Amino acid sequence: MVEEMTRDTWRIALAQIDPTVGDFSGNVRLIRERAREAAQLGAHIVAFPELVITGYPPEDLLLKVSFIDAARRALHLLLDAIPDRVLIVGVPWVESGILYNGAAILARGEIVAVVPKHHLPTYGVFDEDRYFARGSHTFRFLWGNLRFGVTICEDIWYPIGPASSLATRGIDLLVNINGSPYHRGKWIQRQVMLQTRAADAGCYLAYVNMVGGQDELVFDGNSIVLDPNGTILARGTSFEEDLIVVDLPITRVLSSWLHDPRRRWLARAESQPALPVVDREIPLPVPGEQLPPLPESVQRPRTPLEGVAEVYQALVTGVRDYVRKTGFRTAVIGLSGGIDSSLTACIAADALGPENVTGLSMPSRYSSRHSIEDAEELARNLGIRFLIVPIEPVHRVFREVLAPLGNQPEEPDVADENLQARIRGTILMTYSNRFGPIVLTTGNKSEMACGYATLYGDMAGGFAVLKDVPKLLVYQLARYRNSISPVIPERVFVKPPSAELRPNQKDVDTLPPFEILDPLLELYVEQDLSREELIRHGFDPEIVDRVIMMVDRAEYKRRQAAPGVKLTPRAFGRDRRLPIANWFHG
Numbered sequence: 001m002v003e004e005m006t007r008d009t010w011r012i013a014l015a016q017i018d019p020t021v022g023d024f025s026g027n028v029r030l031i032r033e034r035a036r037e038a039a040q041l042g043a044h045i046v047a048f049p050e051l052v053i054t055g056y057p058p059e060d061l062l063l064k065v066s067f068i069d070a071a072r073r074a075l076h077l078l079l080d081a082i083p084d085r086v087l088i089v090g091v092p093w094v095e096s097g098i099l100y101n102g103a104a105i106l107a108r109g110e111i112v113a114v115v116p117k118h119h120l121p122t123y124g125v126f127d128e129d130r131y132f133a134r135g136s137h138t139f140r141f142l143w144g145n146l147r148f149g150v151t152i153c154e155d156i157w158y159p160i161g162p163a164s165s166l167a168t169r170g171i172d173l174l175v176n177i178n179g180s181p182y183h184r185g186k187w188i189q190r191q192v193m194l195q196t197r198a199a200d201a202g203c204y205l206a207y208v209n210m211v212g213g214q215d216e217l218v219f220d221g222n223s224i225v226l227d228p229n230g231t232i233l234a235r236g237t238s239f240e241e242d243l244i245v246v247d248l249p250i251t252r253v254l255s256s257w258l259h260d261p262r263r264r265w266l267a268r269a270e271s272q273p274a275l276p277v278v279d280r281e282i283p284l285p286v287p288g289e290q291l292p293p294l295p296e297s298v299q300r301p302r303t304p305l306e307g308v309a310e311v312y313q314a315l316v317t318g319v320r321d322y323v324r325k326t327g328f329r330t331a332v333i334g335l336s337g338g339i340d341s342s343l344t345a346c347i348a349a350d351a352l353g354p355e356n357v358t359g360l361s362m363p364s365r366y367s368s369r370h371s372i373e374d375a376e377e378l379a380r381n382l383g384i385r386f387l388i389v390p391i392e393p394v395h396r397v398f399r400e401v402l403a404p405l406g407n408q409p410e411e412p413d414v415a416d417e418n419l420q421a422r423i424r425g426t427i428l429m430t431y432s433n434r435f436g437p438i439v440l441t442t443g444n445k446s447e448m449a450c451g452y453a454t455l456y457g458d459m460a461g462g463f464a465v466l467k468d469v470p471k472l473l474v475y476q477l478a479r480y481r482n483s484i485s486p487v488i489p490e491r492v493f494v495k496p497p498s499a500e501l502r503p504n505q506k507d508v509d510t511l512p513p514f515e516i517l518d519p520l521l522e523l524y525v526e527q528d529l530s531r532e533e534l535i536r537h538g539f540d541p542e543i544v545d546r547v548i549m550m551v552d553r554a555e556y557k558r559r560q561a562a563p564g565v566k567l568t569p570r571a572f573g574r575d576r577r578l579p580i581a582n583w584f585h586g
């Protein structure tokens with residue numbers, strides 16, 4: 001029998017953690033530790049992110065019966081984690097032979113219910129219709145006088161759906177569990193949306209997101225708790241694990257319903273909810289204890305990262321987790337003394353520790369002296385290992401070997417330019433094979449867009465750190481990093497970008513100035529503007545045509561490129577899927 005009792009203030013904890021896809025035992029350990037920590041702090045409900053048991057997104061692992069079974073077994077290992085509290089965890093869940101993206105509600109050693117996700121994102125980087133069925137009902141949980149609902153990520157983005165059904169039925173708290181990947185400034189977009197949802201529902205809204213990197217995605221955390229007016233009560237940190245614990249006096253919810261006539265309208269609309277709502281009792285007595293005071297460390301205010309600092313941290317997180325989760329510890333980078341490889345080295349050193357990063361200078365006959373000097377100074381300032389491997393002897397022998405094939409010009413042609421890049425790629429990959437570090441490539445988004453990079457040359461490597469960073473942002477990020485400690489030599493900022501693959505080569509010989517190229521690329525690549533619209537924006541028609549051709553033709557190169565951190569709303573990769581053989585340009 002459940003004891004009849006009420007309490008006004010309920011304590012909720014949001015565990016913003018970094019799970020690893022497929023690491024069931026590690027994820028279970030992490031969940032148990034955080035759940036117990038929250039319970040010790042007096043939390044009544046502890047919520048974890050979407051699909052936290054498997055890691056997110058598990059992609060086609062969801063097509064393996066053995067994977068779904070392992071997730072179910074892992075869920076059972078959590079039943080005794082905090083049996084006298086409510087634990088909410090994301091898990092793939094099979095019911096009647098159908099797979100759902102679920103939120104399991106655990107209490108008193110039982111699975112009280114598994115809430116199915118209703119809105120399945122299938123756009124951008126998401127592909128959930130490929131795996132899951134859409135939930136056709138939701139639950140309202142009753143724990144004494146507390147009424148709460150649980151929704152999963154995309155569910156909260158829709159004004160109509162499980163969240164609105166629960167709100168019309170009447171809840172004090174809506175918990176939304178998330179695997180919401182980062183792009184620049186997305187936390188502000190989420191916050192505005194969540195403020196609207198909380199105010200419309202007239203209840204507390206607790207939004208928990210994960211942190212860390214998974215392949216090309218980075219999760220920024222920035223979990224948030226809002227009151228029934230949409231006022232922010234607490235936040236989680238950006239890009240770091242965190243435990244957010246908040247007290248929710250639920251008379252505030254009744255008060256908001258008494259003051260807001262929309263609530264009475266909503267209550268009348270209950271007869272036609274978007275989704276059926278099933279009431280489920282939490283099989284626990286209402287906790288009677290006084291809440292222990294929260295330590296200062298838990299209550300401290302968190303300020304979300306913004307602007308360039310936010311992007312820099314996203315890159316550091318993405319590199320750190322890609323390297324760690326793929327089993328590497330160290331990294332190697334070709335250091336040219338240019339801005340791209342300098343910034344890449346900074347990010348690597350900050351992500352992995354300078355002692356785990358090696359920079360290779362590989363001068364050729366066309367390299368300027370400052371390219372070696374600047375690379376060396378950067379390496380010294382960062383405290384990374386620095387080695388010089390001149391490529392001239394190999395280049396010379398290659399030219400000799402290739403000469404009998406004919407048509408080898410004295411001055412380097414594109415084939416010869418690329419040969420130098422390929423020699424460097426070979427040296428870097430050999431270093432990786434022999435000593436174990438992952439090769440980090442340095443190409444930026446502007447170059448990847450235009451195909452201004454050599455296949456199997458500077459594109460050779462395991463992770464493309466700046467793949468979604470346009471060139472002008474590369475400079476801003478480098479300036480930002482230097483504002484923390486001046487590691488990149490000043491000369492690197494002022495010299496004109498050059499591949500140094502032939503005498504006096506400059507990027508602007510091939511590409512339009514980056515001040516024109518970057519905004520044009522953003523409109524064409526990220527927003528899909530047409531040729532005519534770009535010209536109406538004021539871009540020179542000749543440049544527009546040239547850039548469109550370069551971008552479209554380089555699709556084959558991008559398909560063969562290493563993965564890299566997604567930072568913009570439209571990164572190359574699964575976010576932007578275009579045919580390679582394509583005759584439509586415009």
Ligand SMILES: Nc1ncnc2c1ncn2[C@@H]1O[C@H](COP(=O)(O)OP(=O)(O)OC[C@H]2O[C@@H]([n+]3cccc(C(=O)O)c3)[C@H](O)[C@@H]2O)[C@@H](O)[C@H]1O
Pocket residue numbers: 414417418421443447451452453454455457458498499501507510556580
């Ligand atoms: N549709 C298609 N599907 C599959 N493969 C295709 C293809 N079209 C060409 N190819 C292949 O790709 C080859 C051309 O690609 P690739 O060999 O890469 O060479 P490519 O694109 O011709 O030249 C690379 C350019 O990037 C510049 N670069 C290189 C290195 C670093 C930087 C920098 O500043 O960071 C700039 C370099 O100066 C040169 O202008 C063709 O020879 C052909 O084998």
Ligand SMILES: Nc1ncnc2c1ncn2[C@@H]1O[C@H](COP(=O)(O)OP(=O)(O)OP(=O)(O)O)[C@@H](O)[C@H]1O
Pocket residue numbers: 333334335336337338339340341342360361362363364367371424442443447458497498499500
């Ligand atoms: N002399 C060199 N020594 C070591 N690596 C080099 C050298 N030249 C080029 N690379 C590698 O190839 C990448 C492409 O460099 P490149 O100089 O051609 O173009 P970039 O886009 O201007 O890059 P960066 O700004 O780093 O110079 C570099 O970032 C670096 O990793």
Ligand SMILES: NC(=O)CC[C@H](N)C(=O)O
Pocket residue numbers: 050121126152153154155157178179180181
């Ligand atoms: N996992 C999800 O459902 C994510 C979708 C959601 N719109 C987001 O990016 O936040």
